[in-house]
Amino acid sequence: MFPASFDYHKPGSIEEALELLTTLGADVKLLAGGHSLVPALKLRLTQPKHLIDLAGIAALKTVAVRENRLVLGAMTTHWQVESSPVVKAALPYLCEVAGLIADPQVRNRGTIGGSLVNADPAADYPASILALDAEMVCVGRGGRRIVHARDWFQGLLTAAIEEHEILSEIRIPLLPPRTAATYLKLRHPASRFAVVGVAAIVTVTQDQRCAEVRIGITGVGSCAKRAGSVEQQLVGHRLDATRIEAASAAACDGLEIDGDMHFSAEDKEQLCRTYVRRALLRTMHLAESGAFQPTRNAP
Amino acid sequence: MKRTISVTVNGKVRRESVEPRLLLVHFLRDVLRLTGTHVGCDTSQCGACTVSMNGLAVKSCTILAVQADGAEITTIEGLARDGALHPIQAAFREHHGLQCGFCTPGMIMAAKQLLERYPAPTIEQIRDQLDGNICRCTGYHGIIKAIEAAARAMAEKGQAPTTGS
Incomplete structure (x- = not known):
């Protein structure tokens, strides 16, 4: 071809x-x-x-921690995120996410900026970008504009970038103390895209109550979304299996899930609820065993 | 509009004028006549077209030749030295790592990166790192055995896995 x-x-x-x-x-x-x-x-x-x-623009290849944020230039490849000592020290969760994208050859070339602008409904990064509450920096001739993750994914293959803008960098706030994170994905056996992918980031209090939770879902809808209804049922509570199971029932709220050639809408809804539940269980298991992500510096 | 690119392929600088839409795999096969790199699926899935670009395994069916301007490329033809097979090639022959041979050049180029990143790989690491390469003959067991054997052979010889690149 x-x-x-x-x-x-x-x-x-x-x-x-x-x-x-x-x-x-x-x-x-x-x-x-x-x-x-x-x-x-x-x-x-x-x-x-x-x-x-854009490969010749050095300014798009930054990988750094600045002001409690992990800053990734838009041209940072998945392999660079997967293997970067800077990312590993600041947010090892993201190394794991990058390492689950496609295959090694694709990870050597594919970039985080390309993935976010393309906004493929089955791409991996979008779930985590939502759950991490990242910011996208878009530059145009009139200056720069910051778009929050919650406003970025607008629909099928549609991101909130204007025609004459370039996504220059992604800024990811580092996490507060006692925060555990999981990305759980059902990989399509042929393409390795996410049939469903769930990013769950939970901050717990000393007595293991949920202080803050953000859940991003990719794969099943027309674009990645936060699972707001699930999150609301978790904050303030001890996240035992019963609470998680009950809350996960709301995982498909607002997702507008359609069937495709591989899975019916009902199958996808079931997978979505199941993966939200499993991702939360795994995150709480991490939290209970003290496997937290590195903490941002005190302000 | 054609562009002139300069690419170092298997140690030799090649300057050619190419259309921007020319894919790297066709540049290698049709312009340079290096036909060891195969076109399999042509959709970034099967890995038969894998070559090393600036030390990284890439699928050359999904890269424009103009994107390789200034790059160093190693293809399967660049691995053997003075008539002696690269240890990965020798191990594929010894351990039934191939049957029809169509996927083999890409498999070996992927294995080369694998052993650079994981010089003593576990079976899980080998399987995981070969995710981007499809073989329809062997059932993969021979390939995995070959890569394990190549890792041992290279470690015994104290040979850096990058030898031959």
Whole structure:
């Protein structure tokens, strides 16, 4: 399979890329790792006139901790997240999530920014980006704009980025003390995409009550969503198996789950409830055994 | 509009003028005539097209040749030295790591990265790291045995797993 013809541009800076974005007209695509875009080009699902490759922009490859946030440049590959000592020290949970994406070859090329802008409904990162309450920094010629995770995923393959903007970095707040985190995924046996993926992040008090919980779900709806109804039933309570099971019944609220060629809507709903329950049980098991994520610095 | 790219392939600098839509696998096979790298599924699933790009295993059917401008590529043709097979190649032959051989170049390039990252891999690590490569003949057992044997052979010789790249 061969893509249709296009012109290729490789700017060396964000400014140069923004300039190209505005001067080349509407028929432009940004190329990050290319592991969603190149297959789409080959299938001619998209036939842009111009491709702007972001690989030459060093500013998009930051991996650092600043002001209690893990800052990941949009061009950080899944393998870099999986193997980075900086990420491992600040938020090892995210290394695990990255290591579950696709396969090693794809992880060597695919990027966090590409995944978040593409907003594939079965991508892995979106569940965690929601549960971690991350911020996306979008730059345009008019300056920069910060979009919160809860506003980012807007629908099927639709993220809250404007036409002439570039996602430059993802800022992930480091976690408060006594916080445990789990990403649990049912992998599609062929594609390795998430049939359902649940990110559960729970902060517990000294007596193991839930002080704060955020649950992100990917795979089953048109885009990743928070499981707000489940979260509400957990805060303030001791999260034993009975409480978790009862709350997980609300996992599909607001998700608009449709069946597809592999699974009926009912099957997906059942899987969704089951994976929310299991992810919460595993997170509480981690919390009870003291396996917490590293803590942000005291302000 | 064609672009001139310069790619170091198996140690040799190759300058070619290519269309931006040319895929790296076709650049290797059709322009450079290095046909050891195979096109299997052509959809980033099967891993037959795996090559090493700047030390990382990548699926060359999902990369544009222009994206490889300035890169160092190693293909299956670049592994043997002075007529002697790379230890991973030798182990695949010895331990029935192949049957029809179509997936083998990609399998070996994936195994090369695997042993660089995990010089003494467990069976679980081998299985996990071969997630991006499909073999329809062997049932994988021979491949796993071959990679375990290659890891032992390379450790015994004190040979860095990167040898031959």
